[in-house]
Every structure is written in C-alpha cells, then in structure tokens.
Amino acid sequence: xxxxxxxxxxxxxxxxxxxxxxxxSAEKFTDHSPIDGGVLGEVARGGPAxxxxxxxAARAAFPAWAATSRTERARLLHAIADGVEKRLDExxxxxxxxxxxxxxxxxxxxxxxxxxxxxxxADWLLTLEHDDFDTRxxxxxxxxxxxxxxxLITPWNAPLMLASWKVAPALAAGDTVVLKPAEWSPLxxxxxxxxxxxxxxxxxxxxxxxxxxxEVGDALTSHPDxxxxxxxxxxxxxxxxxxxxxxxxxxxxxxxxxxxxLLVFADADLDLAVGLxxxxxxxxxxxxxxxxxxLVEEPVAEEFTRRFVERAGxxxxxxxxxxxxxxxxxxxxxQLEKIDGFVRRAVGAGARAVVGGHxxxxxxxxxxxxxxxxxxxxxxxxxxxxxxxxxxTFADEDEAVRLANGTRFxxxxxxxxxxPERAERVTARLVAGTVWVNCFFxxxxxxxxxxxxxxxxxxxxxxxxxxxxCDLKNTVTAx
Ligand code: NAD
Numbered sequence: 001x002x003x004x005x006x007x008x009x010x011x012x013x014x015x016x017x018x019x020x021x022x023x024x025s026a027e028k029f030t031d032h033s034p035i036d037g038g039v040l041g042e043v044a045r046g047g048p049a050x051x052x053x054x055x056x057a058a059r060a061a062f063p064a065w066a067a068t069s070r071t072e073r074a075r076l077l078h079a080i081a082d083g084v085e086k087r088l089d090e091x092x093x094x095x096x097x098x099x100x101x102x103x104x105x106x107x108x109x110x111x112x113x114x115x116x117x118x119x120x121x122a123d124w125l126l127t128l129e130h131d132d133f134d135t136r137x138x139x140x141x142x143x144x145x146x147x148x149x150x151x152l153i154t155p156w157n158a159p160l161m162l163a164s165w166k167v168a169p170a171l172a173a174g175d176t177v178v179l180k181p182a183e184w185s186p187l188x189x190x191x192x193x194x195x196x197x198x199x200x201x202x203x204x205x206x207x208x209x210x211x212x213x214x215e216v217g218d219a220l221t222s223h224p225d226x227x228x229x230x231x232x233x234x235x236x237x238x239x240x241x242x243x244x245x246x247x248x249x250x251x252x253x254x255x256x257x258x259x260x261x262l263l264v265f266a267d268a269d270l271d272l273a274v275g276l277x278x279x280x281x282x283x284x285x286x287x288x289x290x291x292x293x294x295l296v297e298e299p300v301a302e303e304f305t306r307r308f309v310e311r312a313g314x315x316x317x318x319x320x321x322x323x324x325x326x327x328x329x330x331x332x333x334x335q336l337e338k339i340d341g342f343v344r345r346a347v348g349a350g351a352r353a354v355v356g357g358h359x360x361x362x363x364x365x366x367x368x369x370x371x372x373x374x375x376x377x378x379x380x381x382x383x384x385x386x387x388x389x390x391x392x393t394f395a396d397e398d399e400a401v402r403l404a405n406g407t408r409f410x411x412x413x414x415x416x417x418x419x420p421e422r423a424e425r426v427t428a429r430l431v432a433g434t435v436w437v438n439c440f441f442x443x444x445x446x447x448x449x450x451x452x453x454x455x456x457x458x459x460x461x462x463x464x465x466x467x468x469x470c471d472l473k474n475t476v477t478a479x
Contacts, residue, residue, distance in 0.1 A: 002042070003015050003022070003024060003044075004041075005031065005040050005041030005042075005043070005187065006041075007040060007093065007094045007097045007098070007187065008093045008094070008097060010090045010093060010094050012094060012187045012190055012191055013190055013193075013194065014028075014031075014041055014042060014043040014044060014186075014187075014190065014210070015044045015190075015210075016044050016046055016050055016054070016207075016208060016209045016210055017190065017193035017194075017197075017206075017207060017208040017209075018050065018053050018054045018057050018207050018208075018209065019053070019054075019056075019057035019060070019061075019203055019204045019207065020057075020197065020202070020203020020204060021203070023044070023050065023053065024044055025044040025045050025046055025047070025050060025210075025211075027044075027045040027047070028042040028043060028044060028045050029042070029043055029045045029183060029210075029211070029212065030042055030043075031043050031098065031183075031184075031186060031187070032332075033097050033098065033100070034099065034100035034328070034329040034330065034331050034332065034363050035096075035097065035100055035319055035320060035321070035328070035329060035362075036362060037333070037362060037363060040097065040098065040187075043183075043186050043187075043210050044210045044211070045210065045211045045212065045215070045216075046180075046209045046210055046211035046215065046216035047211065047215045047216055047219065048215075048216075048219040050209050050211070050216055050219075051178075051209065051216050051219035051220045051223060052219070052223075054178040054207040054209045054220070055149055055151075055178060055220065055223050055225050055226060056225075057203075057204040057207050058149035058150075058176040058177065058178050058204060058205075058207055059148070059149050059176070059225050060204055061176045061202060061203065061204025061205045062146070062148055062149060062175070062176045064202065065146070065171075065174060065175075065176055065202060065205045066145075066146035066174040066175075068174070070125055070126060071126070073122070073125065073171065073172055073174065074122035074123065074125055074126055074172070075122075076171075076199055076200060076201055077118045077119070077121060077122035077125075077168060077171060077172055078118070078119055078122050079199035079200060080118045080168075080192075080195055080196050080199045080201070081115040081116070081118040081119045081122075082115075082199070083195035083196070083198055083199050084111065084114050084115040084118065084192075084195060085112070085115045087191065087195060088107065088111045088112065088115075089107065090191070091106070091111050091114075091160065091188055091191060092106035092107045092110070092111050093106075093321070094187050094188055094191065095110070095111075095159060095160060095185070095187070095188045096320050096321060097321075098159070098185045098186070098187045098188065099156050099157065099159060099184070099185035099331060100284070100320050100328045100329040100330070100331060100363070101157075101158070101283050101286075101320060101328060102283070102320045102325060102326075102328055103320055103321045103322075103323075104323055105282075105283075110158065110160070110161050111160070113161060113164075114160050114161055114164045116445075117161075117164040117165060117168050117445065118164060118168045120168070120445045121168040121169045121171075121172040121445075121465065122168075122172060124169075124172070124445075124446075124462060124463070124466070125172040125173070125466070128144055128463070128466055130142060130143050130144070135476070137478075137479040138476050138477060138478055138479060139476070139477045139479075140474055140475070140476050141474070141475045141476075141477065142472065142473070142474050142475075143472070143473050143475065144173070144466055144470040144472060145174075145470055145471040145472070145473050146173055146174025146175050146469075146470065146471070147173070147175050147227040147228055147251075147469060147470055147471045148175060148176070148225075148226075148227030148228070149175065149176050149177070149178065149225060149226055149227055150166075150170045150175045150176070150177050150178070150226065150227060150228040150229070150230065150469065151178050151180070151220045151221055151223070151226045151228070151229045151230075152166040152167060152170065152177055152178070152179045152180070152229075152230050152231075153180050153213070153217055153220070153221070153229070153230070153231045153232070153233065153241070154166070154179070154180070154181050154182060154189075154232055154233075155182050155232055155233045155234075156181075156182035156183075156184040156185035156331055157283060157286040157287065157288070157331070157385075158283075158287075159181055159182065159185045159186075159188050159189060160188040160189070160192065162232050162255075163179055163181065163188075163189055163192065164192075165460055165465075166179075166230045166232075166460075167179060167192070167206065169460070169465035169466060169468075169469050170228070170230070170469045171201075171205065171206065172466075172469075173465075173466055173469035173470050174470075175227070175228065175469050176204060176205050176206070176207075177205065177206050177207065178207045178208075178209060178220055178226075179192075179206065179207070179208045179209075180208075180209050180210070180211070180213075180216060180217055180220060181208070181210070182213075182233075183210070183211065183212050183213070184331050184332050185331070186210050189208050189210075190208055190210070192206075192208070193206060193207075193208045213233075213237060218240075218244070221241045221244045221245060221250075222244035222247065222248070223248075224248045226248070226250055227250065227251070228250065228251050228252075228253070228468065228469060229241060229245050229250050229251070229252050229253070230252075230253040230255075230460075230468070231252070231253065231254050231255070232254075232255040232256075232288075233255075233256065234256065234257055234383075235256050235257055235454050238254045238256050238456075241254075242254070251468070252457065252458075253450075253456075253457065253458040253460065253468050254456040254457045254458065255288070255449075255450060255451065255455075255456045255460065256288075256411075256451060256454060256455050256456045257288055257383040257385070257409065257411070257454075257455065258288050258289060258290070258383060258409045258410075258411030258412060258451065258455050259292060259293060259380075259381065259382070259383050259407045259409045259411075260289060260290065260291045260292065260293065260409070260411055260412040260413055260414070260432065261291060261293045261294075261295050261403065261404040261413050261414070262276060262277055262280070262291035262293070262294045262295065262413075262414045262415075262416070263295045263394075263400050263404055263413065263414070263415045263416065263417075263426065264277075264294065264295065264296040264297065264300065264304060264416045265297050265400075265415075265416065265417040265418075265419070265422060266297040266298075266299045266300045267417055267418040267419050267422070268300075268416035268417050268418055268438075269416070269418060269438075270300060270303065270304060270307060271307070272416060272438060273304065273416035274304060274307045274308050274311050275311070276291070276414060276416060276438075276439075276440050277291075277294050277304075277308055277389065278308065278311045278312055278315070279440055279441070280292060280294075280389055280440075281312070281315065281326070281327050281367045281387045281389075282327075283328075284327050284328055284329065284330050284364075284365065284386060284387045285367075285384070285385065285386045285387035285388060285389075286330065286331060286335075286385050286386065288411060288455075289411060289412045289434070289441065291412070291413070291414045291440070292383075292384065292388065292389050292390065293380060293389070293390050293392065293403075293404075293407075294308075294369075294389055294390065294391045294392070295391075295392050295393070295394055295400055295403050295404060296391060296392075296393050296394070297393070297394060297395075297400070298393045298394065298395055301391075301393045305354065305369075305371070305391065308355070308369065308391075309354060309355055309369070312355045312356075312367055312369065313355075315327055315367055317360065317364055317366070317367070318364075327367060327387060328364075329362060329363040329364050330363050330364070330365055330386055331363075332363070333363060335363075335385065335386065336359060336363050336365060336386075338384075338385075338386070339365050339384055339385070339386030339387075339388060340358075340359055340365065342378065342379055342382070342384045342386075342388065343357055343358075343368060343370070343379075343384075343388060345378060345379070346370055346373060346377065346378065346379035346390075347370075349374075349377055349378075349379075350372055350374075351370040351371065351372050351373045351377075351379060351390075352370065352371050352372045353368055353369070353370055354369050354370075354371055354391075355367060355368055355369040356368035356369070356387070357370070365386055365387055365388075366387070367387040368387060368388045368389065369389050369390075369391060370388065370389070370390045370391070371390070371391045373390045373391075373392060375392070375403060375406055380392070380407070381407055381408070383409070397422070397425070397426060400426065401426060401429045401430065404430055405429075405430060405431050408453055408454045409451065409453055409454055409455045410431040410432050410433065410451055410452030410453040410454075410455050411432065411433055411434070411451040411452075411455035411456070412432050412433060412434040412435070412436070412451075413427075413430045413432040413434075413435045413436070414435070414436045414437075414439075414440050415427065415435065415436070415437045415438070416438055417437070417438070423437045423438075431452050431453060432451075432452065433448070433449065433450045433451045433452055433455065433456070433459070434447075434449065444461075445461050445462060446461065446462045447461050447462070448460070448461050448462070448464045449461045449464075450464075
C-alpha cells in the first residue's frame with residue numbers, strides 16, 4: 001500500500017493525521033534508513049494547505065478539550081502511556097531503523113521513558129495548585145488556563161522522546177497540538193497519532209503533519225492562530241522561527257544546540273572521568289547535551305588521554321540493531337559531510353586526531369578525539385553534532401571556568417572531581433542549564449531543563465512546562 005511504510009514487519013501510516021483522519025498529500029518525500037542508506041518508503045510532504053488544515057483542526061477541537069476535566073485529561077494521557085508500552089518493541093525497531101540510534105537503548109531506555117513522560121505530566125497536572133490569597137479582603141484566585149493550539153517542532157536525534165516532552169504537557173495543560181517531526185525521522189510520530197487515537201483522544205486534539213521545515217514547518221510557525229510554538233533544533237532554524245513568531249507575538253520555547261564542557265580535575269576518579277568522556281559518543285555524538293569539549297587539568301592530562309584512547313578503542317561501531325554495537329551511523333549523508341568537513345578543517349589548522357578522524361563505509365564516522373585545538377578555533381566553538389570530541393588542558397580553576405564558559409552556548413556542563421567544595425565553587429561560576437557532577441544524562445522531569453545563551457530560551461519540565469503551555473490568570477473578587 002503506497003500510503004504505508006513497513007519496517008521490520010511493522011506497518012506505519014506515512015500520511016498526515018489531521019482532525020482524526022489520515023490525509024494524503026500530492027507531494028511526497030523519500031525516507032531513508034541511516035543504517036544502510038536504503039529507502040524505507042515515501043512520506044506525505046505537507047505544505048501551507050496541510051498546515052492550514054491542521055491548525056484549523058486544532059482550533060476546532062480546542063474548546064471541548066480545554067473544558068475536559070483535569071482527571072479525564074490525565075486518564076487519557078495514562079492511556080497513551082499504556083499504548084506506548086504495548087507497542088514498545090515496534091516503536092523501538094521503527095525508530096532505530098529510521099534514525100540509527102541503538103535498538104537496545106530504545107528498548108530499555110528511550111521508549112519506556114516516553115511512556116513515563118506521559119504519565120509524569122498526567123500526574124503533575126493533578127498537583128498544580130490554584131493559589132488563593134487575600135488582598136484587603138479581596139480574594140485572588142490564580143488559575144492555569146489552557147492557551148490554545150500549539151505547534152511543536154522536533155529534530156531527528158531523539159524523535160519520540162523529544163516529542164513526548166512537548167506533546168504530554170501541552171495536552172495535559174488542555175491545549176491542542178500540531179506536531180511536526182523532522183523529515184529525516186518521521187515515522188514514530190505517526191505511530192504516536194495511532195496510539196493516541198486508540199487511547200480515545202478526541203479528533204483534532206493531536207495532529208501530526210509531515211514534511212520539510214522550510215515548507216510545512218514555516219507555514220505552521222507563521223500561522224496567526226497558533227498560541228504557542230515549542231521548538232527543539234538548531235540555532236539557525238530557531239532564528240527563523242523566532243522571526244515568524246515575532247510577527248504574531250506567539251510565545252516561543254526554544255531548546256537548541258550546545259557545545260558543553262566536561263571538566264576533569266586532577267582530584268577526580270580518573271576511571272569515572274574517562275567513562276563519562278567515552279559516553280559522549282552515544283548516539284554517534286548526535287546529542288544536544290553531549291559534553292564534546294573535554295577540559296583536563298594539566299597534571300592528569302597525559303594519563304587521562306592514555307586511558308581514554310584505550311577505552312575508545314574498545315568501542316564497537318556498526319549496525320545499531322546488533323546488541324554488541326556501541327555506536328551506530330550518522331543520520332544522513334549531509335550530516336556525515338558536515339562532520340567530516342569540521343574534522344578536516346580542524347586537522348588542517350593543526351589539530352591532531354589521537355582517536356579516529358575519518359569516515360567509514362556508509363554513513364558511519366569513527367569516534368574521534370582531537371587534541372592541539374585552540375579555544376577560538378571552529379572545532380571548539382561550533383556544534384559538530386557527530387562523534388567528535390576535543391581535548392584541552394587547563395592549569396587551574398580560573399582557566400577551567402574561562403574555557404568552559406568560552407562559547408556562545410550554555411546548555412549543560414559535566415564535572416569530574418573528588419572535592420565537593422570545588423564542585424560547588426565551580427558550578428556556581430558555570431553558565432549552563434544543567435550541571436552534572438560525577439555523572440551524566442540523569443534527567444528528572446521535576447527539574448527545569450533548557451539552555452542559557454544561544455542554547456535556548458525558557459525551561460521545560462514540571463511546573464515550568466505548564467508555565468509555558470498555560471495562560472495564567474488572576475481573578476480578584478471583592479468581599
Ligand atoms: P533543525 O533546526 O535543522 O530542524 C529541527 C526541526 O525544525 C525539524 O523538524 C525541521 O523540519 C524543522 N524546521 C527546519 N526549518 C524550519 C522552518 N523554517 N520553520 C519551521 N520548522 C523548521 O535541527 P536538526 O538538525 O533536526 O537537529 C539538530 C539540532 O537540534 C542540534 O543543534 C541539536 O543540538 C539540537 N537539539 C537540541 C536539543 C535540546 O533539548 N536543547 C535536543 C535535541 C537536539
């Protein structure tokens with residue numbers, strides 16, 4: 001059937017999901033698997049007409065959904081989580097085939113977490129308080145009102161996880177949604193539409209449109225009827241979306257790129273620090289939070305590098321469906337070119353590849369560590385979004401902080417130190433939305449998540465998500 005794509009026996013509808021119905025487009029785009037570059041099938045390619053239809057469906061569904069009780073909204077979100085858990089293996093293999101991330105991570109970590117995200121926001125909704133307080137006998141009553149149709153735009157590196165961080169709180173808040181997944185990994189968003197419909201979500205509450213950012217994405221983010229735009233992706237796209245949002249004064253949440261540091265102090269458990277550093281190759285380095293700049297205190301730099309080279313040499317790169325694989329492919333030939341270009345220019349400027357530094361067959365790039373890099377060089381300043389790390393050394397805390405803060409980003413930072421007081425001192429001076437001390441990637445949805453500087457605006461998680469997706473109202477009543 002032309003409208004469906006079959007992946008490892010799982011049949012996925014490749015049309016849009018608008019107003020509770022599947023909608024085809026005259027135009028299509030081809031979806032490839034990064035594992036071998038093979039064609040998976042043809043996906044509907046939306047444009048302004050599909051954007052208009054999806055926003056209209058979200059607008060039409062909004063009044064009834066906003067009026068639905070919190071307990072009923074929470075029940076439906078739990079039903080979606082049940083559906084994700086029921087189809088966990090199918091979602092895992094489809095997403096691995098579509099974006100190349102490890103199957104074992106999808107099965108064990110990512111997809112269970114997607115279900116958890118729906119449960120979390122369902123439960124958090126029920127804890128939101130309506131503050132009441134008194135002003136000279138008048139009562140102030142603060143309420144969290146649903147805002148309206150939201151446009152949610154997501155990237156390809158963690159498609160369903162990132163979608164769930166937006167879709168779940170938006171629906172919980174009583175908003176209706178138009179989700180546009182990335183064109184390089186469109187499939188699991190379509191499965192989410194089916195799961196939500198099976199869970200009983202009313203038509204038009206969640207819509208999924210497929211297509212290119214510059215086409216349907218642009219039409220969605222410049223639509224005047226949209227009340228919130230939440231975007232995760234790159235800085236250049238964010239600039240474009242922010243300009244569209246400015247024209248309509250649409251509130252905007254931006255989760256963008258990073259160039260996060262890993263600071264290794266001489267008092268650190270060196271094996272732990274090396275483990276944290278090697279972990280940055282996960283998902284072939286295509287992780288916004290990745291600590292791609294390793295900063296090591298001079299006395300331990302040589303020993304750290306020796307152990308790192310040894311550990312990196314033990315990594316297995318290959319088919320992400322194999323249990324033994326640690327690092328899969330890059331998402332797209334264009335991404336591979338970009339990564340290779342960064343490394344070649346860095347080496348041309350004097351950097352030394354002590355690990356990797358070259359492409360392999362297909363869309364695979366070797367895990368790479370570059371030393372002899374200058375703080376103001378492109379490879380240190382720009383996000384590569386591939387398995388490429390740099391190593392610099394520092395003499396003392398002041399220099400460590402200066403290097404760590406010395407980019408235009410501020411998404412995250414990781415510290416390896418055996419001294420809790422140093423951890424506290426250094427953390428206080430770092431510009432970062434999240435700081436991990438002797439750990440990495442631990443994310444609790446009750447905590448705020450987001451970036452400083454050009455890594456984004458706003459925070460997601462817990463009440464911060466509801467702050468964004470709700471119109472807060474204060475009602476003052478006379479005695
Ligand atoms: P991208 O900006 O190219 O695309 C992201 C999404 O925006 C896609 O769905 C794309 O179709 C859409 N888009 C593109 N142009 C658009 C336009 N003009 N109007 C509306 N939508 C448009 O980013 P990418 O390459 O898919 O993702 C990688 C980037 O995402 C990296 O910079 C990474 O750091 C960042 N990222 C950030 C986080 C975070 O939480 N901070 C998480 C994951 C990824």
